[in-house]
Structure formats: C-alpha cells, structure tokens
Amino acid sequence: MNELKNDRFLRACLRQEVDRTPVWMMRQAGRYLPEYRTTRQRAGGFLKLCKTPELACEVTLQPVDILGVDAAILFSDILVVPEAMGMELTFGAGEGPKFPQPVSSRADVDALPVPDPEAELGYVMQAVETIQRGLAGRVPLIGFSGSPWTLATYMVEGGGSKNYAKIKGMAYNEPAVMHALLEKLADAVAAYLNAQIAHGVQAVQIFDTWGGILSTRDYKEFSLQYMQRIIEQLNRESRGRRVPVILYTKGGMGWLEAIADSGCDVVGLDWTIDIDMARQRIGHKVALQGNMDPAMLYARPERIRQEVKDILARFGHGSGHVFNLGHGITPDVPVEHAKAFITAVQQESCRYHG
C-alpha cells in the first residue's frame, strides 16, 4: 500500500494535532453526483454496483476527485452481510431494500450461518484492494458495517418499517431469540470488519441507523451491547497504525456517555445536538464526527459557510473533530452546495489548529 499523503482524518480520529479539520460526508458516493448516476446505470443497478469491484472503486473515488474530501469510504451496502448469510435481498426500482423471507423464529436464526467474509464477501475485499490502488495514498479509506440491531431490523421486518412491529415484537416477546440473532450478527460483523482491515481499510465506522428507535434501556441491551462486542473483537492495529473505530447512532444524543464508553475512538453525532455540548460531555474521551444538518445543503452557499463557521466555533480550538454531516447527503442536493460545504470547512478551520 502507498504511503498516506493526507492523514488528517486518521489523526483527528485519534485526537492528534492537524493543520485543519478533516471533512468527509456520509453517503458522499451517492446519487447527488451525476458521475455516480452514470456509473450506477452502467453497472445495471445498485446491488450490481456494490458487487463489481472496479465500479465500486470508481464511485468511491468520485467524491475524492470532485470534492476533495479528506477520506474515502468504501462503496457498499450494509445489507450485503445478511445477504452473505443466505438471505435473498432485492432492491426494486424506486423502492427500498426487501428481504422476501424475513427472519421470524428461533429456527430461522439457528439456520443463519456466520459467513466467511473472504468467501461470501470476497467482492468487497476485492473492492477494498482496487480502491486502495486507485487512491494511491491520497486519503485514507474507511470501511463500514451496519450495527447488529440495524441489520436485524431489516432482516426481521423484511425491509424498511414504519412502526417496527416485528422487530420490537421479537425483542419484547422473544428476547432470547433476539439476542441469539444479535450475537450471531455481532460475530459476523466483527469478522467482516476485520477482513476489511486486513485488505486495507484504515478506519471503520459502525452505522447504527435504527438504534434511536429504542428506549434507553433497550438501546443498551439490544444495540450498544453488540456494538461493544464487535469492537472488542476488532484488530485495532494494521500496517503499524491504529485503526480508529467510529460509532454512529442516529438519535443517540441522550446516550453519548454510554457510547463513548463502548471502546470506540470516535462518536458520530447526528445534527440534533450542539457539538459544543457533545464535546463538553465526552470530548475528553473520544473524538467527535459531525454534525451539520444534511438539509443545510439545501441552503445557499453563503448560508452553508455560516453554518460551518458556527459549528467550527462551537467545537473550538484543538483536534478531535472530523467534520461531517449529521446523516447522509440526500440525492436532491446540488453538487455546488456539497462543494461549498467541503471548501468552507477547508478554508475556515485552519484558525482552530496550530
């Protein structure tokens, strides 16, 4: 692997000094980029794009080339893990993901294998290597996975959900079945992330998109506990460098202290909390990633810059901040606004360092 030319992102994750605040965007390889839409069409669909290493590489690099972000994130989908466990996965046109045969019983859980990532998810490992060759050390590559709870939500609901009747019914009525599923997923995710690390990702993020639908006690029991189980199993060193772990729970603002105690290096914040408050609460333990409202990208560039300045000022002086949105960039954002965001962070953040 090439020597890393820009390690701001990795340094900030570990609260080491940087010249300016690094920035990337969740879902930065996405539909708001015309180049992404072209590649996706060429691939013949979203899942095919995920499974074709050259094309996954192409879209992973696009935001690095076009926007100048400080980190690339592997292009993939969180649901390739349940698919690798034998669950049929479909993405209908204009629809969300679907599992036509959802998990609903102890027998279903027992029948799920823990996949070998080198075999069943080999295309992801190839993508990681292809991307690293393409990056040639320009910026670090982030790997990722969904959290066990978030994966389980899709696997039990059979897709997206409004009321979460099935997954919560399982958690409340059959907690032992729920725990068996989450345990299996935690081990599958740990093996998957370790394989990504072995093949070259330099940091990993766990996306807990649906942890925020739980009560505090259920979050700890059904979501956080299993993310901790993953973190304990991860190889935190690779090629002589620490591999930072980022934990992002959407809607987790009430649980920051517990999240910071999970063993992660970085806590991903959604936009509902002020970052100065988050730094006050957990900034002595972990770095923070976030947290501009993704909808701010609908505003005019000068308003976006004002918001960037406000967030930088709230975080204040010193390292330990990876600038990002508080959730993924949405498909209908003008590219110029995304560029204005990245540029504003790059230009405005120097004064808080050195």
Place this chain on the structure above:
Amino acid sequence: MNELKNDRFLRACLRQEVDRTPVWMMRQAGRYLPEYRTTRQRAGGFLKLCKTPELACEVTLQPVDILGVDAAILFSDILVVPEAMGMELTFGAGEGPKFPQPVSSRADVDALPVPDPEAELGYVMQAVETIQRGLAGRVPLIGFSGSPWTLATYMVEGGGSKNYAKIKGMAYNEPAVMHALLEKLADAVAAYLNAQIAHGVQAVQIFDTWGGILSTRDYKEFSLQYMQRIIEQLNRESRGRRVPVILYTKGGMGWLEAIADSGCDVVGLDWTIDIDMARQRIGHKVALQGNMDPAMLYARPERIRQEVKDILARFGHGSGHVFNLGHGITPDVPVEHAKAFITAVQQESCRYHG
C-alpha cells in the same frame, strides 16, 4: 358543565396528590378500535368524521367506555387549523394528508388569515360541547393543537416529508418568511386553544411532532419559541380550575430543561428517555406524561404489565406522572393489549401514592 367525578388526570398534571396514576393514550380514539372504524365509515371519511360533532363525540367517548382511560381527548386533526386559514386539505385513501397548494413565499404567508375559531372552526367548538354533554363529568376533556413548527412543516412541504427540503430550505434561506409564518400560526393556535377552553376543554396539549428534526439551536428558534408564545396567550383558568398545558416534542429528550422552562405544566416524553432520568432533570418544575414505547403494545399482556411496573417504579413515589405512551397507539395493535395496558397502570400504580 357537570361536576367532574374523576379528576386524577388534572390533579396529576398539577402535581397534586392522587390515589393512583392516571392514564390515557395518544391517538386513543383510533383505528385499533373496531368501533372507531365503524363510526369512521359511517362518517364517510376521516375529515368528515372530524367535522361532524356527533360522530367526533362518539369516537372521543369510545376509549372512555371501552378502556376506562382517565381522560378523553377531543377527536380532531391538527391540520384543521391550516385548512381554516384557507388551505385546501385532502386525505387520499391510504395516503397521508396533502395540501395541493403549499406555502412557498412571503406573499403566500401574507395572504393567510388568522382564522376566527368561532367561525371557521365552529364545528370543533360544537364537538367540544357535544363531548362534554356525553362525558357528563366522567373524566376531563383534553383539547389540542399542532405546534406552529409542525403545522408549518405540513403547510410548506405540502404533506408528509422525508428530507424536509422545503421547510428547511425556507428556515435556512428565508428565515424572515419562516418567522412570519410561525408567528401567524402561533397566534392562530393560541386563539384556537382559547376557544376550545372557553367551550369546555379542561387541559390542552400542544403536539410538536416534528420539532425533533431540528438542531438544538433551530429547535429553540423555530419551534420552542412559538410554543412559548402560545402558552403566554392562553387562558390558564376556566370555571374556577387551572387548565394544564402539556407540551409534547417527539425526539426532544435533549431539550427537556428548555421545554420545562416554557411555562407548560406537563412535559410529554417520548419513549427514548428513561422517566427516572427525566424526573431527575425536570421533575421539580413540571409533571411528566409518558412514556411507554407504543410498540410495547405488540408484546404479550404479561410483558406489557412488566413494562408498566418498570416505568412506575422508575418514576417512583408521589404525584406528577400522567401515564401514557411515548407516541400514538398504532392501528394494528390488538384491543386486548391496549386494555391490558390501561388495566396494568390502574392496578399497579396505587402503591406509589398515598
């Protein structure tokens, strides 16, 4: 108006002693009840049900008769206020509400009148009086409205939304227009709630369903500020009794202190926060309403009872707790489970009082 036979709910709202914890459910007059579905069909649709005082009364009384809740809540919809301001409102079959001509400019805002509730919302006032005759003092009647921010969200988006691009675009790009709309809505809602109080409701709840999509500073600027403006204008005494004000922000667990300082008597909690933590933070100032996960009603009755016991124990001894769900009851809940919930609160809560 008849003398009130059961005033537990009103007393708990004001943190006065009660014999047991009062309980009601958000959306308790709703589709999970077969009786509701029958009446709605007879009415010929949801909006007609809202606008026919006798039928609105019928469904308002159903949960009192069938479940034995300690309060009735006026059956209506938050969007009747924008409709009374001249906006066409439609509910398509199986669809959410739609405003075919959404608000998008300063001129649109200026053109909206502040409605006279006695005239444009006279059917609501008739419903309040009809319901009070039907209740005959059995339990108090709660009136309600959407928060200005929540109403504005529907009015600007033209219906439900996923990314809130339009309302946030307005808030970020045209804050003066946004504030003009919210100011007008606050005054409209204050007049509307005061009319409900004059016609006989004994408490009011402000539903801030979409406040939780905002950042902390935007929540205070665009949502909480206007709820405070309403509260300042409300008649807090009626027929010799204080009229409690309940403020419910879904996703507001990070902002409880600010909400408790709004002048409300009761803070409605969603299910994501543990009620013992909420009591510790704001229980010396206000009563708390909530906060069982509505999805707990998918669990078996014995699990529901266990959860009720847990929440009661967490709140602990003394008054100041109105038991409720953390959000509205969902249509696919078995009626028996709703009954089990109400009964469990009634049976298990005595030990925490007297």
